[in-house]
Amino acid sequence: MTDIVTEKRAAPKVSFVSLGCPKALVDSERIVTRLRAEGYELTRKHEGADLVIVNTCGFLDSAQAESLGAIGEALAQNGKVVVTGCMGAEPEKILAQYPQVLAITGPQQYESVLDAVHRAVPPAHDPFLDLVPPEGIKLTPRHYAYLKISEGCNNRCTFCIIPKLRGDLVSRPAADVLREAEKLVAAGVKELLVISQDTSAYGVDLRYAPSAFKDVEVRAKFYDLARELGKLQAWVRLHYVYPYPHVDEVIALMAEGAILPYLDIPFQHASPNVLKRMKRPGSVEKTLGRIEAWRAECPDLTLRSTFIVGFPGETEQDFQMLLDWLDVAQIDRVGCFRYEPVAGADSNALDGAVSRELTDERWHRFMAHQQAISAKRLKRKVGTRQQVIIDAIGPTVAKGRTKGDAPEIDGAVHVASRRPLRVGEIATVKIERADAYDLHGTVIGF
Ligand code: SF4
Numbered sequence: 001m002t003d004i005v006t007e008k009r010a011a012p013k014v015s016f017v018s019l020g021c022p023k024a025l026v027d028s029e030r031i032v033t034r035l036r037a038e039g040y041e042l043t044r045k046h047e048g049a050d051l052v053i054v055n056t057c058g059f060l061d062s063a064q065a066e067s068l069g070a071i072g073e074a075l076a077q078n079g080k081v082v083v084t085g086c087m088g089a090e091p092e093k094i095l096a097q098y099p100q101v102l103a104i105t106g107p108q109q110y111e112s113v114l115d116a117v118h119r120a121v122p123p124a125h126d127p128f129l130d131l132v133p134p135e136g137i138k139l140t141p142r143h144y145a146y147l148k149i150s151e152g153c154n155n156r157c158t159f160c161i162i163p164k165l166r167g168d169l170v171s172r173p174a175a176d177v178l179r180e181a182e183k184l185v186a187a188g189v190k191e192l193l194v195i196s197q198d199t200s201a202y203g204v205d206l207r208y209a210p211s212a213f214k215d216v217e218v219r220a221k222f223y224d225l226a227r228e229l230g231k232l233q234a235w236v237r238l239h240y241v242y243p244y245p246h247v248d249e250v251i252a253l254m255a256e257g258a259i260l261p262y263l264d265i266p267f268q269h270a271s272p273n274v275l276k277r278m279k280r281p282g283s284v285e286k287t288l289g290r291i292e293a294w295r296a297e298c299p300d301l302t303l304r305s306t307f308i309v310g311f312p313g314e315t316e317q318d319f320q321m322l323l324d325w326l327d328v329a330q331i332d333r334v335g336c337f338r339y340e341p342v343a344g345a346d347s348n349a350l351d352g353a354v355s356r357e358l359t360d361e362r363w364h365r366f367m368a369h370q371q372a373i374s375a376k377r378l379k380r381k382v383g384t385r386q387q388v389i390i391d392a393i394g395p396t397v398a399k400g401r402t403k404g405d406a407p408e409i410d411g412a413v414h415v416a417s418r419r420p421l422r423v424g425e426i427a428t429v430k431i432e433r434a435d436a437y438d439l440h441g442t443v444i445g446f
Contacts, residue, residue: 011041012121015049015078017070018139020057022195024085025139026148028055031113033136038123046077050121053113056087058165060340064093071098082116084109089165107166108151141391143424144191144407145184149177149225153197154204155242158279158347159308159339162197171203174218174225175211181232190424191235191389193406200241223249230258235389237406239264243287255298260403264304270325271318274311277350284325291329302332302404309366310339310359313352319362323369332377333410334370338363371436378411378434385444388413388429390421402439417443
């Protein structure tokens with residue numbers, strides 16, 4: 001009697017490190033999806049993996065240092081390393097420190113990453129492992145997903161090197177985005193987080209050309225895309241919206257409940273002097289008027305923004321103007337960065353550098369000032385009923401978010417419930433109290 005032995009090669013294992021912003025995370029998801037489709041297995045540990053891929057971030061010098069640290073760690077623990085992402089646009093910086101990396105590819109160069117992986121560790125074909133869900137592999141929890149609508153940016157903010165790294169704006173046709181969104185929703189995603197470098201510029205490069213989604217022609221336009229996404233029975237949240245006048249149009253969609261009443265607009269500053277040096281739109285008075293009009297049309301609107309303090313040339317008067325502007329604008333959620341020169345950024349050539357100590361001092365003053373505003377805004381929710389999407393289940397309370405909270409960056413709602421909750425479920429919660437960042441409440445309905 002003879003035994004028939006089927007030789008089956010074990011699936012090669014890849015360890016993946018994803019650094020940087022949600023846009024980089026989407027790139028990581030695309031690479032991981034392709035690897036899984038080709039039969040690679042993913043592992044959390046560098047040791048024992050056949051290869052490590054590091055998706056780097058090159059936005060700030062501190063992010064580059066973190067990326068270089070991650071590459072060094074992967075080399076020490078494994079030895080076989082492929083580097084991709086924003087820092088891949090400047091390979092000399094990586095090679096100067098780590099000449100032994102196997103390959104370096106730039107952002108969105110999915111094919112080149114795959115080629116490098118194939119060369120280092122050929123795939124073991126296994127039809128069972130080839131079964132990948134049509135929505136791809138998500139690195140975010142199953143109930144929310146990032147939806148990238150374009151790459152690159154046509155703006156030239158002086159502190160930013162993204163256009164140099166990623167090039168000018170390239171938008172995806174609307175039908176392409178909608179098909180991906182539809183697959184995600186069909187797979188159980190409850191919340192779509194729309195991202196790009198500049199969401200409101202969507203479609204400019206395509207001259208807003210329409211494309212066919214089902215039997216409807218949808219223009220590649222910010223408003224049209226938001227309207228169609230709003231029909232998919234999921235929460236739709238808009239991130240990285242540049243304050244152009246046509247943003248006003250989407251407020252109507254928010255007021256009627258088609259998309260979430262949430263806008264993430266990085267204003268960066270409020271002094272016309274600083275905004276001019278940043279090459280950002282400078283009409284702060286007009287912006288205040290528009291914020292007022294948005295809130296009149298959609299009272300539930302949550303505004304999130306980011307600011308930079310210590311930008312070259314920022315005087316005490318400019319900074320005070322920013323604090324005064326915050327008092328009037330009453331932005332709900334705010335992030336603040338200390339200005340940091342980035343190699344290759346045009347702002348490095350500006351005069352009037354602000355010292356590290358002064359930048360720190362302004363950052364602390366900014367945070368204390370805004371914290372009081374954010375806490376006051378949050379307190380207005382006490383006593384209201386809010387729809388809350390559940391992100392995590394704890395031993396006594398669950399953790400979720402209202403329509404006004406984006407995952408990872410905003411606050412949470414700590415939810416008590418008589419019946420067990422499930423991750424991804426949306427419950428109606430009576431808000432009972434607020435602390436500096438978070439809300440607390442009890443489920444009163446489903
Ligand atoms: S809008 Fe400005 S900060 Fe944002 S990616 Fe474009 S150039 Fe950079």
